[in-house]
Every structure is written in structure tokens, then in C-alpha cells.
Amino acid sequence: MTSKRAWSGVDSYFAKTLIGSDAALEAALSANAAAGLPAIDVSAPQGKLLHLLARMAGARKVLEIGALGGYSTIWLARALPDDGRLISLERNLRHAEVARLNVGRAGLERKVEIRTGAALDTLPKIQAEGLGPFDFVFIDADKANNAAYLEWALRLSRPGTAIVVDNVVPEGEVIDAASRDPDVVGVRRMFEMIAREPRLSATAIQTVGAKGWDGFVLAIVV
Numbered sequence: 001m002t003s004k005r006a007w008s009g010v011d012s013y014f015a016k017t018l019i020g021s022d023a024a025l026e027a028a029l030s031a032n033a034a035a036g037l038p039a040i041d042v043s044a045p046q047g048k049l050l051h052l053l054a055r056m057a058g059a060r061k062v063l064e065i066g067a068l069g070g071y072s073t074i075w076l077a078r079a080l081p082d083d084g085r086l087i088s089l090e091r092n093l094r095h096a097e098v099a100r101l102n103v104g105r106a107g108l109e110r111k112v113e114i115r116t117g118a119a120l121d122t123l124p125k126i127q128a129e130g131l132g133p134f135d136f137v138f139i140d141a142d143k144a145n146n147a148a149y150l151e152w153a154l155r156l157s158r159p160g161t162a163i164v165v166d167n168v169v170p171e172g173e174v175i176d177a178a179s180r181d182p183d184v185v186g187v188r189r190m191f192e193m194i195a196r197e198p199r200l201s202a203t204a205i206q207t208v209g210a211k212g213w214d215g216f217v218l219a220i221v222v
């Protein structure tokens with residue numbers, strides 16, 4: 001078995017044994033595929049990790065940057081109490097439309113708002129509307145803007161807010177200081193920002209799985 005096939009097999013085993021079948025999540029992935037959305041959502045074990053982290057943080061207000069079809073949105077929204085709220089920012093109108101349908105099918109429309117527009121345009125409005133501070137922030141949009149998103153996450157947070165940033169390793173490219181790939185440059189800029197930001201305590205974990213070799217940052221606002 002090649003490494004990638006082995007990683008996928010282990011992810012399937014984890015999903016089968018620890019998560020089981022889930023009609024709303026499976027329907028979301030089917031709807032995404034039917035609508036031609038790219039399959040770049042988090043894996044089922046990663047979605048469950050986000051869900052558990054949000055619960056550990058006692059999150060009542062969650063901010064997500066990058067909804068795609070709402071797969072991670074559903075995982076996160078399920079961690080919220082009845083009066084909890086999740087705002088997810090999505091630039092692509094089609095993605096947002098599919099995400100809203102998926103969230104509705106999962107019975108979470110009362111807790112979830114998918115806002116359309118480029119996140120760097122919608123984030124100032126969220127601040128102006130006084131919707132923060134958020135207890136949990138998940139950053140998973142265009143990686144080139146990761147440092148700017150992290151700045152916004154800090155503005156919209158409080159001490160104790162947990163922040164997760166996805167796709168910070170892509171196939172190990174993060175250590176290529178000479179890379180001109182805007183995503184790699186953006187991820188590296190974000191790491192440099194974290195390194196000099198006294199308000200953040202953070203780590204990064206590499207992962208392998210159905211989505212290949214990647215990783216995420218986990219940070220807490222101190």
C-alpha cells in the first residue's frame with residue numbers, strides 16, 4: 001500500500017469506528033460533489049477534532065473563515081449550545097448557497113449565518129456590528145491572507161479564544177523559504193506573525209490522512 005492509500009485507509013477506519021454514519025454530513029458531501037464544489041473540506045476525523053475543540057473551549061460564538069459547502073461549519077455548529085451562534089465567511093456565492101442548503105438540511109440554520117463576500121471586506125463589518133468577541137475561530141480560506149485573517153481573529157477575540165488555522169503544511173512546502181507560491185508565502189508570513197505576537201500561545205501539528213500531508217495551527221489568545 002502506498003503511503004497515501006494507507007493514510008486514507010486509516011482515516012476511513014477512524015471515521016467508521018469513532019464517528020459512524022451521519023446522514024447530514026454525508027448529504028453535505030454528496031451535495032457538494034453534485035454542485036461541482038472541490039473536495040477540499042476537512043476530513044471526517046478533522047471535522048470531529050474541530051467539534052471537540054470547540055466543545056472543550058465551551059464555545060458559544062464561533063467565527064469561520066472559508067465555508068465551502070459547510071461541512072466544517074456543520075461540525076462546529078453542532079458543538080454550540082442552543083443559544084450559540086456561528087458566522088461563516090465565504091467569498092464564492094455558489095459555495096455559500098450550497099453551504100446554506102447543507103446547514104439547513106442538518107437542522108442548524110437557526111445557529112448559523114453564512115456571509116458572502118471576501119473575508120477582508122466582511123470582517124470589518126462584523127467588528128462594526130459588535131458581533132465579537134468569538135470564543136473559537138477557524139481559519140480555512142485563501143492561505144495568502146492567513147496573516148491578515150489571524151490579525152482579525154485577534155481583534156475579534158478575548159483572552160482564552162481558541163484559533164485553528166488549517167492547511168499550514170501543504171506537502172511540507174511550508175519550510176521552503178524561497179517559495180514564490182502565494183499560499184506558501186502567506187502561511188510563512190502567518191507563522192512569523194505568531195512568533196512575534198505576545199498575545200498568542202501556539203503550536204502546529206503535521207497530519208497525514210485522506211487529504212494528504214498537511215497540518216494545522218492551534219493557538220490560544222493569552
Ligand SMILES: C[S@@+](CC[C@H](N)C(=O)[O-])C[C@H]1O[C@@H](n2cnc3c(N)ncnc32)[C@H](O)[C@@H]1O
Pocket residue numbers: 040041042065066067068069070071072073089090091092095117118119120140141142
Ligand atoms: C478549504 S475551503 C473551506 C473548507 C471548509 N472549511 C470545510 O472544511 O468544509 C476554502 C473556502 O474559502 C473560500 N475563500 C477563498 N478566498 C476567500 C476569501 N477571500 N474570503 C472568503 N472566502 C474565501 C473558498 O471559496 C472556499 O470555499
